Structures are given as C-alpha cells and as structure tokens.
Amino acid sequence: MEATAPLKEKRNLKPIWIALAFTVMIVIVLLPTPADLPVMGQRALAILAFAVILWMTEAVAYPVSAAMIIGITTLLLGFAPSMEDPNVMLGTKDALKMALVGFSNSAVALVAAALFLAAAMQATNLHQRLALFVLSKVGVKTGAIVFGAIMVSIILAFFVPSATARAGAVVPILLGMVAAFGLPHNSRLAALLVITAVQSVSIWNVGIKTGAAQNMVALGFIEEEMGVSIAWSSWFIYAAPWSIIMSVVLYFVMMKLIKPETQTVEGGKELIQGKLKELGPMKPSEIRLVVISLMLLLLWSTEEILHPLDTTTVTIIAIAILLSPKIGVFEWKTVEKLIPWGTIVVFAVGIALGTILLQTNGAQWLSDKVFGAMGLDTMPLLATIAILSAFNILIHLGFASATSLSSALIPIFIALTTTIAIDANSVGFVLIQQFVISFGFLLPVSAPQNMLAYGTGAFTVKDFLKTGIILTIVGYLLILLFSATYWQWIGLL
16 A cells, blocks of 8 residues: 555646646636736736646646647637727637637648658658668777767758657667677666767757757747748758757767776677668668658758748658659558657647737736846846846756747747847847757656657666756857857857
8 A cells, every 4th residue: 555655646646737727827817917918918828827837747648738728728818808909809719710820830830741751761760770870880889889879869860850759769779789788778888878869869959950849839939920931051050060069078978977887889780780681671662761851951951042942841842752652652541650640739739829928918028027027138148148048948847848848938038039128139049049948958857859768767867867967057058158159150149
C-alpha cells in the first residue's frame, strides 16, 4: 500500500490542474475590466491563463487542450462585446472564426508539410542511413564518435524538419554502439553519446528555420502582425553562426563533464557497417527522396535570391511530388499512420490564440503591465534583451513544448515592441527571443527530443542538468554578445 500511494497521488493531480485552470480563467473573467483593456482582451487573457496552466502541467494531452481552447474561446468571445461596437455581442459564429483562424495561417501549412517530409524519411529509413554513414566515417575513438553524433544532428537538421525525428534516428544507433562494446545502456559512455545527440538537436533548432515547429509559430506571428517574411537563407545567416559556436562548446563540455569507461569503442565500426548492410543498397525510393530533398534545400536556401517562391510553397510542392504515383516515395495509406495529426491541431490553435491576444489588445496590455513594471522602456537595448532572455529561459522550465511557449510568448514580445521605444529592428528583437525559446538544454522535460532520449534510461536528470546549465549560460552569453556585435553589423538589430 505504501509503495502505491505516491503513484495514486500523482495520478490524482491531473483533475486538480484542470480544476485550477478553469478556476483561474473564471476569476480573470469575473474581475473588473481595466479601463484600458477591452472586455474581449480580458477574456483572451483568461483563455491564455487557462491554456498556459494546461500546457505547463500537461493535465491533458496537447490536442485535447486545443479542442478545449477552441470551445472556450468561442463561448467567452462570442458573448463578449464586439471590438468594433461595444453595444453588440460578437456572437459565437464570429468568435468561432477567430478560434479557427490559425488553420488558415501559412505557417501551419509549412509545419504540416514538414511533418510529411519527416514521415518520408521514416518510411524510407533515409535519415537512419545518413546517420549510419556519417558515424561509419568518424572512427572508433570516443571523441570521434561524440564529434560524429554532433555532425549527424547538424546534417539531419537540414533535411529532417522535426527535432524528435532527428533524435529518434540517431539515439538508437548510438545505444547500439554502446551495447556492441558490452556496456550497459546506462553506462557513462551511453550518457555521453545520447546527451550529446539531443543537445545538438536543440542547438540546431535555433540554427535552421525549418529545424523546429516553434520557429514556424514565431514566423507566423511575425508575418501576420509585422508584415515581414524571413527567408530560409536570412534565418541561416542570423542564427547558424550561433549554432556553430555552440556545437564546438557542446563537444568540449561533454568531453569534460562526462567521462566514459573507455576511450575506444571496439566493435563499434563493425556494428555500424553491419547495420548499413542490413539496410542494403539504396532503394529507388530513397534515391528519389535524396534528389527531392536536395532540390528542396536548394530552393529553401535561395529563397528571395534566385526565385520568389517562399519556403511554405516549395515544401508543399515537394510533398505533392513525394505522394505522387511512380515518382513519389510513399502512399497516403503509409503516411497517414506516421503523421502526428494532433501536432498540427495544437500548432494552429496556438497561432489562433496568439492572434486573438494581439487583435483584442490583450497582449499589448499584458506586455505593458508586466514589462512596463520592470522599467524596460528606460533601459538600453542590450539590457532589455538580457532581461527578456533570462525571463524566457526561466519560464521555459515549466513548459514541455517550445511550440506552446512560442504561442504564449511571441505575441507578448511583438506587443512589447509597440509599448516600449526600442531603438532597433523590431522584427530582429522578436526573432532573438524566438532563438531563446528553442533553448531546451536544462531538463529532460524541456523538449520532446530530450524526453525521447531520457526514456532510454541512458542518463540521469543530474547528468543532463550538469551539462545543460553550462550550455544554457554559454548560449545566453552568446545571445548577448551577438546582440551587441554580429546581429547589429548585419542589420538584424
């Protein structure tokens, strides 16, 4: 009985969190409406509080929270005075349109297309072949394998627009190498290799526009509210130097802090070669996927340089080709089982919530009250970035999803650019905070790819935190250094 009590207590927490979310939302709705905040803005903030509690506690699955948010948004805004005419109720029909506006955002189409591309990699095992090929070339010394794990994460980031899929490709291979040496899955060598792989995935979520779904959230808001689209190549020029430096830092941090049992993984090379033989020669579908992926990367990187096609358009065209008979790589029956459809729904609802916050002035009001109280309007630009980035890192500790964090924070950061006098490029100011949102270095729960790796039992929370603290501090300081130098030199700030 004593052993099961803690489990029972933990199981009962979810209804408590759900009740808390509803209670906080109702309390905010019933509070007197401030003179400088529309009723719809107040209710949008109530919905935000409800969403944040569900997202932070994971009281319900993310797709379930999305359905709840749509229903609540429709009711609360439908029975609120209209922004245009406060004497008339908005009505549930118009409120439902607001709740579903995210589904028409081009960023959602890009996320959906990116998930299809990741599914194509899974269906053909091309991402695994790429990982095995790179690891087969680096040698059997521990340092070389750590370097190889980082290189695999970097290369896959260009072609696999899903952090979880990238981690899922490389982590089992690394654990196979550990097993080939006769070490247990929770050995020091396993901890070293697996943590290196997932931390590298997080680093390159920042460096590449299509590397993570949360980047699409931010770009959706920036395009919708600020009227600026950011090309794949522009993002790469802004963020890749940061990720390159962080990759070098990662190598030395991992080699210093986690000492493996051996400096050479005997049998590792044979294991990799064996797995490559199991995959056999490249299939025609893999070759077609390589060609399409390289063409896609070329079109992404030359957007607004050699052609006018945006990232979303070329990605959707690529997916159409991948699904086409004869020239494609998979059928619909195959792909529909590999797509996490709930992710697309959550993504669209997150964008809708952020858009509502901006349209109802809820984000502006919250930004003014929270950040205005900090006195950011009187601070130099670098100090403002330093405070917001630290706030961003701390609040991420409560979020398991960077996509949800982007949905909650990016609208507030966009509003902040209008409520305080920022002597810089407003788009760049918001984009830098998006880079920080992708910091998932501290805890296993900070990112889905971390949880995937943690589920293998290869490392402890202490191991992850030990390396994560240093990576977070160095990453934070690099953000400030780049804000004071490089990003100003190239016009981002």
